[in-house]
Amino acid sequence: MKKKAKKKAAEDKQNTLAELLKKHGAQIYDDLDKGNFPKFSIPSRSVSNIVYDKKIRQYILGSNTAVRSSRNTSQLRAFTQLMWLAFFANRLTGQKKSSTLRDVYYSSQAFAVDFEDQSESDNIIVDLEAVLSSPRESFHVFPEERSSVFGDLTIEYTVPGYEGKKTNLSDHPDGYAIGPSLTSSEFTETSAEVVIAIEKGGLFTRFVEEQVDKKFKAIIVDTGGQAPRSTRTLLKRLHDELSLPVVILTDGDVYGEHIAMVIKSGSANAAHLRELTVPDAKWVGVWATDIEKYKLPTIPMTESDIKRCHDLLKDPRYQEGLWKKELEVFIKIKRKAELEAFSKYGLTNITDKYLPQKLEIAKSL
Amino acid sequence: MSSKETFNQISPSEFFYRNRDLAGFSNPTRSLYTAVREFVENSLDACDHGGILPDVHMSIKAVDAEKPDPKQYILKVTDNGPGIESKHVPLAFGTVLYGSKFGLKQARGMFGLGATMAILYGQITTNKPVIVKSGTDGKIQDEYEMLLDIQKNKPVILKHETKETAKTGLSVSICLEGDYAKAGSKIRDYVYQTSLITPYATITFDDPKGEKYRYTKVIRTMPPSPTIIRPHPHGIDVETIRRMLSDTNYQIPTVDDKMISKVRKELGISNKNLNHSEIMNKAQKKWKTLTRPVRVVIAVMSFLKMDFEKLSKTTIEDVDIGNKKLTYWDFGESQSISVDMDPESEYYKQIANTVQGETLTSFLTKRFQRVGNTTAQKFAEYSKFKPEQRIGTMTNQELVKLTDSLQSFDDFMAPDPSCLAPLGESPLEKGMQRFFEPDFLAVVQRGASAYSGFPFVIEMGIAYGGKISSRGMKVYRFANRIPLLYDEGSDVVLKVVNDTDWSRYKIKGDPPLVIVSHICSTRVPYKTVGKENVADRPEIERELKLALLSLSRKLSSFMSKRGQAEAAIKRKNLYSKYIPLIAQFCTELAGKKKEPNYKKMITEEPIVEEES
Numbered sequence: 001m002k003k004k005a006k007k008k009a010a011e012d013k014q015n016t017l018a019e020l021l022k023k024h025g026a027q028i029y030d031d032l033d034k035g036n037f038p039k040f041s042i043p044s045r046s047v048s049n050i051v052y053d054k055k056i057r058q059y060i061l062g063s064n065t066a067v068r069s070s071r072n073t074s075q076l077r078a079f080t081q082l083m084w085l086a087f088f089a090n091r092l093t094g095q096k097k098s099s100t101l102r103d104v105y106y107s108s109q110a111f112a113v114d115f116e117d118q119s120e121s122d123n124i125i126v127d128l129e130a131v132l133s134s135p136r137e138s139f140h141v142f143p144e145e146r147s148s149v150f151g152d153l154t155i156e157y158t159v160p161g162y163e164g165k166k167t168n169l170s171d172h173p174d175g176y177a178i179g180p181s182l183t184s185s186e187f188t189e190t191s192a193e194v195v196i197a198i199e200k201g202g203l204f205t206r207f208v209e210e211q212v213d214k215k216f217k218a219i220i221v222d223t224g225g226q227a228p229r230s231t232r233t234l235l236k237r238l239h240d241e242l243s244l245p246v247v248i249l250t251d252g253d254v255y256g257e258h259i260a261m262v263i264k265s266g267s268a269n270a271a272h273l274r275e276l277t278v279p280d281a282k283w284v285g286v287w288a289t290d291i292e293k294y295k296l297p298t299i300p301m302t303e304s305d306i307k308r309c310h311d312l313l314k315d316p317r318y319q320e321g322l323w324k325k326e327l328e329v330f331i332k333i334k335r336k337a338e339l340e341a342f343s344k345y346g347l348t349n350i351t352d353k354y355l356p357q358k359l360e361i362a363k364s365l
Numbered sequence: 366m367s368s369k370e371t372f373n374q375i376s377p378s379e380f381f382y383r384n385r386d387l388a389g390f391s392n393p394t395r396s397l398y399t400a401v402r403e404f405v406e407n408s409l410d411a412c413d414h415g416g417i418l419p420d421v422h423m424s425i426k427a428v429d430a431e432k433p434d435p436k437q438y439i440l441k442v443t444d445n446g447p448g449i450e451s452k453h454v455p456l457a458f459g460t461v462l463y464g465s466k467f468g469l470k471q472a473r474g475m476f477g478l479g480a481t482m483a484i485l486y487g488q489i490t491t492n493k494p495v496i497v498k499s500g501t502d503g504k505i506q507d508e509y510e511m512l513l514d515i516q517k518n519k520p521v522i523l524k525h526e527t528k529e530t531a532k533t534g535l536s537v538s539i540c541l542e543g544d545y546a547k548a549g550s551k552i553r554d555y556v557y558q559t560s561l562i563t564p565y566a567t568i569t570f571d572d573p574k575g576e577k578y579r580y581t582k583v584i585r586t587m588p589p590s591p592t593i594i595r596p597h598p599h600g601i602d603v604e605t606i607r608r609m610l611s612d613t614n615y616q617i618p619t620v621d622d623k624m625i626s627k628v629r630k631e632l633g634i635s636n637k638n639l640n641h642s643e644i645m646n647k648a649q650k651k652w653k654t655l656t657r658p659v660r661v662v663i664a665v666m667s668f669l670k671m672d673f674e675k676l677s678k679t680t681i682e683d684v685d686i687g688n689k690k691l692t693y694w695d696f697g698e699s700q701s702i703s704v705d706m707d708p709e710s711e712y713y714k715q716i717a718n719t720v721q722g723e724t725l726t727s728f729l730t731k732r733f734q735r736v737g738n739t740t741a742q743k744f745a746e747y748s749k750f751k752p753e754q755r756i757g758t759m760t761n762q763e764l765v766k767l768t769d770s771l772q773s774f775d776d777f778m779a780p781d782p783s784c785l786a787p788l789g790e791s792p793l794e795k796g797m798q799r800f801f802e803p804d805f806l807a808v809v810q811r812g813a814s815a816y817s818g819f820p821f822v823i824e825m826g827i828a829y830g831g832k833i834s835s836r837g838m839k840v841y842r843f844a845n846r847i848p849l850l851y852d853e854g855s856d857v858v859l860k861v862v863n864d865t866d867w868s869r870y871k872i873k874g875d876p877p878l879v880i881v882s883h884i885c886s887t888r889v890p891y892k893t894v895g896k897e898n899v900a901d902r903p904e905i906e907r908e909l910k911l912a913l914l915s916l917s918r919k920l921s922s923f924m925s926k927r928g929q930a931e932a933a934i935k936r937k938n939l940y941s942k943y944i945p946l947i948a949q950f951c952t953e954l955a956g957k958k959k960e961p962n963y964k965k966m967i968t969e970e971p972i973v974e975e976e977s
Contacts, residue, residue, distance in 0.1 A: 022954060022955060022956060024954065025950075025951045025953070025956070026954075026955040028947065028954075028955075029948075029951045029952060029955040029961050032944070032947065032948050032951065032961035032962075032966070035962075035966055038947070038951075073935065073936050073939050073940075076939050076943050077939075077943065079947070080943040080946050080947055080950075083951060083954075084946065084950050087951075087954055090953065112946065113946060
């Protein structure tokens with residue numbers, strides 16, 4: 001079954017962002033022209049203003065806002081930095097160029113806007129995200145780390161020089177790096193019925209080799225540990241634009257469980273953004289209960305593993321159901337198992353036996 | 366004790382010679398410094414006393430510059446004061462314990478002994494004479510070269526010349542053993558600080574190395590001079606009471622030629638010879654204008670029935686109030702004669718009062734400051750003396766009891782500060798302005814206060830910034846216009862300054878801050894004989910604290926204004942740096958061609974309105 005994607009979604013988004021930047025710019029221009037010190041408010045990102053919204057199932061910022069005023073000398077520098085970043089983002093998106101956090105830090109020096117260090121510029125980038133309510137990828141600032149995707153999905157590039165060019169993501173067996181050009185492309189066609197996100201590159205390769213994409217009509221995504229934001233954006237788009245269910249496979253430990261949770265409901269750090277979560281995503285394994293059930297070889301949990309379990313038990317998202325139950329089992333058995341543990345039963349055991357069972361279970365989750 | 370042991374009386378010179386370290390002449394370093402102080406202070410006191418703006422010139426020259434210290438130096442101090450009358454010069458500079466400062470008012474030195482000590486020290490270390498030049502009338506200058514006869518406490522005049530001059534003033538030059546290498550910095554500090562607290566004086570100093578220090582006067586008005594006043598009851602001791610009783614005014618005066626001419630002068634009959642009754646009539650008419658000694662002489666004459674001619678040939682031997690008899694020796698007849706005194710006569714009362722002394726109440730009201738009749742009566746009740754008891758009849762025990770009561774009675778008024786000579790706020794301010802050229806300066810003179818019957822006044826100044834180096838807080842301490850250079854650590858002023866939490870007044874780190882503290886009192890409560898640090902009497906500490914408090918509040922408001930001004934400049938700089946950038950960025954963002962008109966935002970003084 002081939003699906004037609006909603007056309008031009010990415011482009012529309014770009015246009016909205018450009019308008020938003022222009023609107024802010026014009027407001028500040030007018031203020032200066034009248035001799036007023038411009039200011040604007042940014043949602044406060046302090047811990048006390050981060051709350052969990054049960055309805056949309058993610059952390060969001062509360063109603064507190066901080067006023068950034070150019071009159072206040074202690075804020076003037078940060079104000080100017082933010083203005084520069086908006087200006088720079090506007091150029092990036094206008095010229096369809098991409099950049100990284102480190103790039104931004106160095107670029108500032110061409111405009112006599114000084115950042116003490118990269119963490120200061122990173123912080124301003126988060127400020128702009130909060131003002132625009134858009135992830136930095138939307139204004140073409142991309143993370144360094146790359147994860148990969150493989151499966152039957154035809155995309156159409158929008159980046160300069162490739163406009164209109166199409167690629168199918170199953171054409172290359174190593175998968176496609178989830179970079180700016182892929183993230184900004186339009187989805188044109190797919191036969192997939194499910195998206196499988198998997199924590200580890202090694203398993204991703206195994207899945208490609210075993211043709212999981214064909215056997216289960218799946219798009220396989222390697223998250224490379226904790227999923228980068230571009231990967232999370234991609235997952236969201238695959239779910240929202242193509243209406244594909246998303247399942248997640250991780251190692252059988254507390255960190256794996258949380259990797260799945262972040263894909264599902266985001267992190268407190270990104271509480272100012274709402275484009276990064278797939279609330280319907282399902283964690284299908286490896287569960288703590290699977291360790292017993294499949295008699296997997298295990299490793300004892302360390303002190304810090306156990307501490308992490310107890311910390312997460314205080315998180316509102318771990319207060320019920322599967323999430324709570326599995327955490328409690330981890331604490332009880334004090335042991336963990338990796339995805340590779342299934343190799344005990346043969347290299348293809350995980351794709352032949354475990355995965356089908358889990359995909360079946362996912363339907364009822 | 367052996368019966369062969371002999372007892373000798375030693376002269377005051379001999380005593381000081383043997384105990385010279387008591388007076389600050391313990392070694393060549395200290396001695397040179399002390400000698401400088403004694404002469405400079407004498408000169409300044411003399412000028413103050415004469416109401417003359419002081420010009421004091423001091424020089425120290427090595428006799429042989431090549432020799433290493435300690436060595437002989439010639440110290441010379443010249444002033445433009447009133448000078449000393451020729452006949453007093455030998456005694457003033459050639460005798461120990463001959464002074465002009467035995468009185469209750471504020472002066473730098475107490476008795477003028479130090480100068481003689483310096484001369485004595487110079488003589489015993491170099492065996493060279495002192496050279497004193499004095500001019501009192503602007504016509505003639507007397508020049509003496511003298512040595513002290515230590516055993517006899519007498520001057521030995523080697524040379525006496527007179528010259529014509531147009532100036533008044535005194536110049537003293539001595540040769541003494543000293544150590545300028547070690548004493549130099551203290552002497553320079555002393556001259557510097559003395560000039561600071563004496564802004565109406567010009568003080569110069571030529572040092573042995575050829576350096577010349579010049580401090581010219583900043584103001585041309587003398588601060589008001591102090592008056593000599595009667596003592597306060599709290600500040601009295603038994604010995605003082607005894608001296609007050611035996612004061613000449615309360616004895617039958619010696620009737621010599623000098624006394625007789627004084628009587629004639631007061632009666633206005635200097636050149637007339639009147640008989641006894643004519644004299645008595647004249648005296649009756651002039652009674653109210655007569656001084657006490659003259660009245661006593663008249664009273665005595667009334668019973669002797671003599672004129673001046675006869676009186677000059679007699680001497681009063683005894684006044685027996687109990688038997689109402691007056692006994693005199695008649696030189697002409699070479700015999701002792703007694704006459705009866707009529708107890709009803711006013712003259713008898715005059716004589717009785719003189720011999721027995723005044724009543725307690727009269728003694729208190731007349732001989733002490735700020736004691737009225739009511740207070741005197743209350744005191745009599747408190748001390749359990751009869752108000753009419755004659756002071757002259759008191760026994761030793763009674764005198765001790767009287768003294769104790771005087772010290773402990775609480776209802777006496779506070780001491781009279783008119784005997785004090787504070788510098789005044791304006792001169793202090795001008796002096797500090799010249800010396801420190803600060804950004805901020807404030808001075809305060811507290812009202813008079815007292816401790817143990819001694820009045821005192823605190824003056825204080827505080828200066829900040831400007832040409833003051835920022836090597837931390839510096840405190841200049843003065844007492845009665847004398848700089849206190851030694852023993853800083855244990856001084857009450859330092860204690861008060863150090864107890865202050867300066868961060869409350871926006872003073873941090875090593876501030877460019879100077880504090881000048883001046884304590885004026887008839888008796889400064891020094892902690893040690895060295896007279897370099899003031900003891901922490903609660904009354905004095907309190908006044909110092911209040912003075913410092915009022916000054917530091919002013920400093921604090923200056924500091925915050927300065928802070929605001931600095932912040933405004935900083936703000937302006939920041940605006941100038943960042944607003945153009947913001948303008949540049951938003952112009953492109955808004956898609957405009959021309960930059961917004963923001964110029965006035967960075968040229969105009971911004972309004973202070975911080976947002977939190």
